[in-house]
Structures are given as C-alpha cells and as structure tokens.
Amino acid sequence: MGERSSRADPPDPNDLLPPPEPVHLLDPDGTLHEDPDHPVDLDDDQLRLLYRHMVVTRRVDREAINLQRQGQLGVYASLLGQEAAQVGGAFALAEQDWVFPSYRELGAAVTRGVDTGKLLHLFRGTWLSDHDPYEHQFALYAIPIGTQALHATGFAMGARLDDNPIVTMAYFGDGATSEGDPHEAMTFAGVFKAPVVFFVQNNQWAISVPLDRQTAAPTLAHKAVGYGMPGYHCDGNDVLATYAVTRRAVERARSGEGPAFIEALTYRMEAHTTSDDPTRYRTKEEEEEAGKTDPIARYRRFLTNEGLLDDDVEEQVEAEAKAEATRMRDEIYEAPHGDPMELFEHVYVDDTGHFERQKVQLAAELAAAGEVEG
Amino acid sequence: MSTTTLAQAINRGLHDAMGADDRVLMFGEDVGALGGVFRVTDRLQEAYGSDRVYDTPLAESGILGTAIGLAMYGMRPVCEMQFDGFAYPAFEQFTSHLAKMRNRSRGRVTLPVTVRIPFGGGIGAVEHHSESPETYWAHTAGLKVVSPATVADGYAMTRAAIAADDPIVVLEPKRRYWMKDDVDLPVTTEPLHKAVVRRPGDDVTVVAYGPMVRTAMEAAAAGEDEGWSLEVIDLRSLSPIDTDTLVASVQKTGRMIVVHEAAQTLGIGSEIAARVQQEAFYHLEAPILRATGFDTPYPPAMLESFFLPDVDRILDRVEESLSY
Numbered sequence: 001m002g003e004r005s006s007r008a009d010p011p012d013p014n015d016l017l018p019p020p021e022p023v024h025l026l027d028p029d030g031t032l033h034e035d036p037d038h039p040v041d042l043d044d045d046q047l048r049l050l051y052r053h054m055v056v057t058r059r060v061d062r063e064a065i066n067l068q069r070q071g072q073l074g075v076y077a078s079l080l081g082q083e084a085a086q087v088g089g090a091f092a093l094a095e096q097d098w099v100f101p102s103y104r105e106l107g108a109a110v111t112r113g114v115d116t117g118k119l120l121h122l123f124r125g126t127w128l129s130d131h132d133p134y135e136h137q138f139a140l141y142a143i144p145i146g147t148q149a150l151h152a153t154g155f156a157m158g159a160r161l162d163d164n165p166i167v168t169m170a171y172f173g174d175g176a177t178s179e180g181d182p183h184e185a186m187t188f189a190g191v192f193k194a195p196v197v198f199f200v201q202n203n204q205w206a207i208s209v210p211l212d213r214q215t216a217a218p219t220l221a222h223k224a225v226g227y228g229m230p231g232y233h234c235d236g237n238d239v240l241a242t243y244a245v246t247r248r249a250v251e252r253a254r255s256g257e258g259p260a261f262i263e264a265l266t267y268r269m270e271a272h273t274t275s276d277d278p279t280r281y282r283t284k285e286e287e288e289e290a291g292k293t294d295p296i297a298r299y300r301r302f303l304t305n306e307g308l309l310d311d312d313v314e315e316q317v318e319a320e321a322k323a324e325a326t327r328m329r330d331e332i333y334e335a336p337h338g339d340p341m342e343l344f345e346h347v348y349v350d351d352t353g354h355f356e357r358q359k360v361q362l363a364a365e366l367a368a369a370g371e372v373e374g
Numbered sequence: 375m376s377t378t379t380l381a382q383a384i385n386r387g388l389h390d391a392m393g394a395d396d397r398v399l400m401f402g403e404d405v406g407a408l409g410g411v412f413r414v415t416d417r418l419q420e421a422y423g424s425d426r427v428y429d430t431p432l433a434e435s436g437i438l439g440t441a442i443g444l445a446m447y448g449m450r451p452v453c454e455m456q457f458d459g460f461a462y463p464a465f466e467q468f469t470s471h472l473a474k475m476r477n478r479s480r481g482r483v484t485l486p487v488t489v490r491i492p493f494g495g496g497i498g499a500v501e502h503h504s505e506s507p508e509t510y511w512a513h514t515a516g517l518k519v520v521s522p523a524t525v526a527d528g529y530a531m532t533r534a535a536i537a538a539d540d541p542i543v544v545l546e547p548k549r550r551y552w553m554k555d556d557v558d559l560p561v562t563t564e565p566l567h568k569a570v571v572r573r574p575g576d577d578v579t580v581v582a583y584g585p586m587v588r589t590a591m592e593a594a595a596a597g598e599d600e601g602w603s604l605e606v607i608d609l610r611s612l613s614p615i616d617t618d619t620l621v622a623s624v625q626k627t628g629r630m631i632v633v634h635e636a637a638q639t640l641g642i643g644s645e646i647a648a649r650v651q652q653e654a655f656y657h658l659e660a661p662i663l664r665a666t667g668f669d670t671p672y673p674p675a676m677l678e679s680f681f682l683p684d685v686d687r688i689l690d691r692v693e694e695s696l697s698y
Contacts, residue, residue: 100443128478139446140479144470150436151471154443154451161399161425161449168443180463184436191431346481347516349539353567353614 011228018221022233022265025241028293030301038244044308050091050239051303052317054083054296057107059321060116060328064106064123068274072333073123077104081237081269084295085201087111088242089169089264092250098137098168100152105141105171112136116324117331126335146176149185149198156194156259167253169197169246175206177223178214186227189259197249198224198261201236203268204290208281224261236264237295240302267293340366376558380528381414381551384490386559387532388415388452392422395450398536400427402437402454402490411456412492412551438464438489442471445485452536458493458545459502465510472541473516487541490532492548493521494585494635496682498675505672506636511543512613512645519612520566521545523587525555527610530563538566545612547585569616571623575605578692579623581646582633583609586683590633593688602692612642620646621653628659629695633683638666660698663691 023038034040042050061078068076079086086107090099099108109119118131122141129140142148152170159166176182177200189196200220204211217223224231230252234245242264249260267290271278278287303309340362344355378386392398400418402410406429409416419427430437434455441451455461461468468489475483495504511519518540522531528546535542564570572587573594582590587608594604605623609615624630630650632643647662665683673681 127480128474130480132482133446133479134482140475140483142471144466147439147466147471150439150467151443151446153436154440154445155447156443157440158444158447158449162447181435181439181466184431184433185439187431187433188436188440346477346479348476348518349484353611353616 013225016225016228016230018219018224018231018233018263022235022263023241023245024235024238025244026238026298026302028298030298030305032240032302035244038241038248040240040244041247042243047303047306047308048313050087050243051296051299051309052320053087053091053107053111054239054299055317056321056324057083057087057110058296059325060110061106063325063329064120065270065274067329067332068123073120073274074125075273075275076120076123077273078270079104079106081290081295082201082203082266083107084239084299085236085242085264085266086171088239089171089199089246089262091243092246093167093169094250096137096166097250098139098152098155098166100139100148100155100168100170101141102145102148102172102176103141103143104173108171109138110324112138114138115327115331117328120328120332121335124332124335126337146172146179146182148172149176149182150188152196153185153189153194156189156196157192160193160195165254167195167197167250169199169250171199171201173206174200174202174204174211174214174220175209176200177220186224186229186259186261190228193256193258195253195256196259197246197253198259199246200261200263201266202263203266205268205272205282207272207276208278219263221261221263227259227261229259229261231261231263233263233265236266237293237298239295239299266295376556377554378525378557378559379551380522380525380547380553381412383525383528383557383559384414384522384532384546385416385418387529388418389421390560391452391533391536392418392426396426397448398426398450398452399444400452400454401430403430403432403456405429405454410454412548414490414492414546414551415454434460434462434464435467438467438472441487441489442467442475442485445487446483450486450488450536452488452490455489455491457503458491458505458507461491461507468511468517469514473514477516484539485541486539488535489541489543491543491545492551493545494547494549495672495678496549496585498678500675501672504678506634506667508545508612508636508642509640512642516541517613518542518567519545520610521547521584521612523547523550523582523584523608523610525553526557526561526563529557529559529561531566531610533560534566545584549585550588553588564610567611567614567616569610569619570608571605571619572608573604573606575603575627577603577627578629578631578695579605579607579620579627580631580633580688580692581607581609581620583612583642586633586635589684590688593685593692596685597689597692600689602696604692609642615642615645615649617649617653620650624650624654625657628657630658630662631665631688631691631695632662633665633688635667635682637669638664639669641666660695663695665691
C-alpha cells in the first residue's frame with residue numbers, strides 16, 4: 001500500500017482480458033467437463049455441501065416470500081435462480097475471508113453460516129439488521145447500490161497493511177456496475193493491489209431495466225481491464241464453474257497479486273422484490289426459457305450421475321432445509337419490535353449532548369400511551 | 375512559549391496521534407509527498423511511511439468508502455477531503471454508511487473515522503473552494519461535527535477527534551490556517567463537544583465557530599468603542615451543540631447574535647436560535663439575530679467581502695438587538 005503502481009511496467013491487457021467464452025463445467029444434463037485451468041478440488045462431502053447450501057437457500061428464500069405474502073415481511077428480495085452463483089462464489093472463501101453483500105445475498109449468507117432469521121429482520125423491520133458481522137465475516141446488507149464495494153476494498157487494504165491473509169469479496173449486480181462507487185472501488189483496489197474479489201451476479205435485470213441499458217461493453221468482465229485486474233466470467237448457474245473460477249481469483253488475491261473481477265452469468269427468476277411486477281417489462285416465455293437452466297436441477301443430475309446423492313442424502317438435505325426455514329420462520333413470525341427507546345441507543349458510542357431532551361420526550365410519550373392502554 | 379500557526383498545530387496533532395497509535399492512518403489527495411495543498415500533512419509521510427500516510431486516487435467517495443472498510447477492519451482512519459466543495463462526491467458514503475452503520479448494526483460495528491475538511495471562504499479562491507457545508511453533516515444523525523478556531527484547539531481537537539470512537543467531521547477554517555498564537559504543544563483544551571466563552575461580556579452574546587470566532591473577537595474589541603460589552607462564545611462543536619453554555623450566557627446578557635459564513639436559512643444559527651429561545655425565553659430582551667452569509671451560492675472572489683460576515687455586519691446586528 002502507498003506505493004505507486006509502476007507505469008513503466010503496466011500490465012499487458014491480454015493477461016487481463018476474459019476468455020472468449022464464460023467458464024462452464026457442467027452441462028444441463030449434469031455431465032462434467034474437466035478444465036485444467038479451473039480444477040474442482042472438492043471432496044465428496046464438499047460436493048454434497050454445495051448442494052445442501054443451494055437447497056437450504058432456495059427453501060429459506062421461498063419461506064421468506066411466503067412470509068411476505070402473509071404480511072410478516074414488509075418486502076423481500078428473492079435470489080431465486082442465483083443459488084449457484086452465490087453459493088459457488090462464497091464456498092471459494094476461507095473461514096477468515098469476508099463477504100460484503102448487497103441485499104439479495106441469502107445464498108452467500110447460508111454458505112457462511114449466518115443465521116437467516118437474524119438476517120431477515122431487515123425485511124420485517126424489527127431492526128435494520130440483526131446479525132453480528134464479525135461472527136461469520138459477513139458484513140451488513142447494503143441497500144444503496146454498489147456502495148459496499150468500497151467497504152470491501154478498504155477492509156482488504158487494512159488486511160494487506162497487516163499482512164493478514166484475508167480476502168474480501170464484494171457481491172453486486174449488473175446494475176451496480178453503472179454506479180460510481182464500484183468504479184472507485186475497483187480503481188482503488190487496482191492501485192493498492194487490495195486482496196478483494198469483485199463478484200458480479202449478472203442476473204440480466206436491474207428491477208425493470210435490462211443489461212443493454214447498463215453497458216455497451218463487450219461483457220461486464222471486460223471492464224476489469226480498465227482497472228488493471230483480470231476479468232473472469234463463468235456460467236453462474238453452474239455451481240462448480242462458479243466455485244472454480246472464484247477459487248482461482250481468491251487464491252490469486254491471497255497470494256498478493258491483487259484484485260480480480262468475476263462476472264457470473266445468471267438470471268433473476270423472481271421479481272426484483274415482492275413489490276415488483278415483472279409482467280410489465282418481460283415475457284413469461286423469457287422466464288420459462290431461463291428456468292430451463294435451473295442451477296439446482298443441473299447440479300442434482302451431476303451428483304446423481306456421480307453416485308453422490310442417494311435417498312438418504314436427499315432426505316437429510318431436505319430435513320436441514322426445512323429446519324433452517326422453520327428456524328427463520330420462528331425467528332421472524334410475529335417478531336415484535338423492540339423497545340422504542342433503543343432508537344437512541346446505538347447511534348453513537350458516546351451520545352452525550354445529542355438526545356437528552358428527545359429521550360425524555362419519547363419516554364413521556366410511551367408512558368402516556370401505556371396509561372391509555374392500561 | 376513558541377509561535378505556532380493553526381496549520382502547524384493540526385499537523386502536530388496528526389503527527390502525535392499517529393505516534394500514539396499505529397492503527398491511525400492518514401490519506402487523501404496530495405497528502406503524501408506534497409504534504410497537502412495547505413501543508414497540513416507536511417512531513418507526515420516522511421515520519422510514518424507511505425503505508426500509513428498515502429495519496430489516494432482522485433476519488434472522494436473512494437476515500438471515505440475505503441475509510442469505512444479500513445475502520446471495520448480495525449484501523450483508525452483519518453482522511454482529508456481536499457476542499458469543502460469537493461466533499462460532495464462522498465455524500466452518499468457520509469450519510470448512508472459512515473453515519474448509519476453503527477445504528478444499523480445495533481452497535482456491533484463502530485467506525486472511528488475522522489474526516490478533515492478545510493472549509494469556508496475569505497481566501498480569494500475560485501468556485502467550489504470556499505463553501506460552508508456544515509449543515510449537511512450536522513443534520514445527519516450519526517455524525518459529529520467540530521471546528522477548531524484557535525491554535526491550541528487545532529492541536530487538541532484533532533487529537534480528541536482521532537481518539538474518539540464515533541465518526542467525526544473536523545471542519546478546519548482554511549482562512550485561519552496561517553493564524554499564529556503562542557502555544558506550547560502538546561496542549562490540552564476543553565472537552566471536544568463543549569462550547570467555550572472566549573471573551574466575557576454583559577450586553578450581548580455573540581456565538582461563532584471556526585473562522586468567524588476571530589471576526590467575532592474583533593467585533594467585540596470594536597464594540598468597546600461604542601460602549602458595548604460583548605460576550606463571545608466559540609461553539610467548537612456543531613454536533614452535538616452545547617446548549618447549556620449558550621443558555622447560561624443569554625441568561626446573563628438577554629441578547630444573542632449567531633455568526634457564520636454559511637447561508638442563513640437552515641444554518642447552525644437557526645438551530646441555536648430555536649434552542650435558546652425555547653430554554654431561555656423569559657431571559658431574552660430581543661429576538662436572536664443572525665450575522666451570516668446570504669442565501670445565495672458562494673460569490674466570485676472579488677465579491678466575497680460583500681457576502682462574508684465581518685465586524686460591521688456583526689455590530690449592525692448588535693445594535694439592532696440593543697434597540698429592542
């Protein structure tokens with residue numbers, strides 16, 4: 001950090017350009033094509049764990065949509081269809097690595113072991129977030145688009161300064177690549193060789209706006225060249241390809257070679273959020289076509305072909321998915337808001353001088369309301 | 375005693391803070407080899423190396439956004455926005471994240487970030503280099519905002535801001551960077567968020583902060599010729615505001631003028647007037663008046679003397695107050 005990148009020795013753009021085709025290892029029928037550049041260095045248990053995380057994610061995601069329909073969540077942003085991109089990416093991280101998510105990263109959260117019930121308090125409105133970021137190295141959901149890319153970069157700069165072998169991963173979407181903050185984040189990361197991986201889930205839609213309104217670039221992965229980092233792309237509905245590509249980027253970053261950019265091609269099969277109406281901007285035919293590349297179905301075929309998925313494993317995964325969804329539901333269902341006085345509690349470490357009168361006012365209002373109710 | 379400028383005092387404060395805690399980092403545009411466009415970070419890179427004192431790309435949101443990430447990691451970042459008018463690209467990181475992260479996380483994430491911003495006019499600069507945007511930061515829950523007006527406070531408030539665990543915006547009065555005082559450093563002063571009576575008086579309280587404290591002191595000296603005894607309060611902290619000190623003063627004088635370069639409408643003076651009239655209504659002999667910049671964009675350099683509050687504008691308000 002602090003050193004100037006040597007303009008006498010700028011990178012060769014050919015070393016940074018994405019390969020002509022996105023990396024793809026699993027065919028829709030589950031056939032695996034091995035690629036020596038992208039080895040799948042996973043044992044059978046890990047291969048099954050990938051499946052488990054995707055199934056749990058989809059189950060919790062569906063439960064969250066149900067909870068919204070029942071009025072238990074104010075709104076919810078589904079990741080349906082993006083399970084492989086999120087799980088495959090997060091699975092490539094080591095325990096000490098950090099995830100900086102947007103607001104649609106349930107699959108990454110499940111992979112990191114984050115309590116999904118705590119995570120979804122955001123959408124119920126009991127509090128703005130309720131998981132401890134330092135417990136699973138999973139930062140708070142960031143709603144302003146792309147802003148978390150800078151936090152991931154700063155965190156990685158700090159780790160590099162300490163010679164601490166942490167890699168950070170910023171998740172964002174295709175829409176976010178148009179924002180200023182990811183641009184500044186990638187500029188900083190390139191200049192300071194920060195160990196950060198920018199992981200873009202290109203799900204083709206930013207609410208109602210398709211990719212061709214976000215960019216005129218050949219692919220999003222090509223943008224990486226402008227920041228002096230390699231651009232990779234992969235079939236984001238192929239969990240093994242996503243894992244292998246991310247693994248390569250993460251280990252490259254950990255070894256001190258700097259940041260990388262990954263474009264995982266996927267599709268947002270659900271609406272943007274439960275408040276959205278996709279029938280106004282895309283066709284049923286398009287959705288059905290995209291649904292044919294369902295990441296979980298494809299991976300299930302692979303595991304079955306390999307003899308890694310029998311009825312016992314399926315049952316166990318189903319039981320875990322149901323248990324996690326139930327746990328989330330129990331946490332969220334009719335969860336009451338906390339003490340209104342907590343509004344003042346966390347704004348500052350030291351709030352002297354800020355709220356004294358307003359605290360008194362709210363306490364009086366609460367007391368008066370209590371008397372009326374009592 | 376030795377003669378020190380405000381810029382030198384802040385520089386020494388940064389130097390000593392970095393010496394006291396190796397988690398303190400200093401970064402921004404041109405803060406390294408150049409030592410900052412105002413030389414406030416002069417020789418810090420020489421002293422602490424380019425890992426801890428570094429130039430960033432020219433990107434203010436990047437400066438603040440990476441400061442947030444660094445703080446989450448465990449560093450104590452001090453970053454510089456080169457000029458008031460160039461802090462705006464970072465506005466989203468200020469308001470959506472720096473200010474809110476601790477509350478959002480239910481207290482689990484603290485961000486001990488110090489943002490230094492040279493602010494205010496009076497230096498004959500081109501557009502965007504003379505603004506007083508303090509209301510934006512002071513209006514934002516989760517930030518604290520301070521402004522040193524004396525050489526001693528330049529040192530002590532810099533140290534206190536860096537030592538504090540909350541995000542703090544330090545507005546440095548750029549037109550006073552070369553102001554001198556006899557101060558031996560290191561020095562400690564009043565607590566960071568306390569207002570200070572710089573000059574006691576009986577007739578009218580004049581509240582100012584940052585660059586306008588000196589102007590208010592000059593007005594008080596000139597007011598003596600008119601037979602007016604002005605009490606000058608250096609607000610020091612714009613968020614939180616030390617209401618008690620203001621109320622105590624107006625209970626004595628019964629009259630108050632608030633002075634700032636920033637535009638009048640929704641300026642800090644509006645908040646002070648509201649608070650003081652609420653808490654000291656029966657002590658007031660006159661409405662609380664304001665000597666401020668106009669509700670116009672900051673003017674071109676050759677017209678700035680007509681925009682900025684000066685001794686005459688302050689004394690006009692004093693006279694008006696005394697006429698009630």
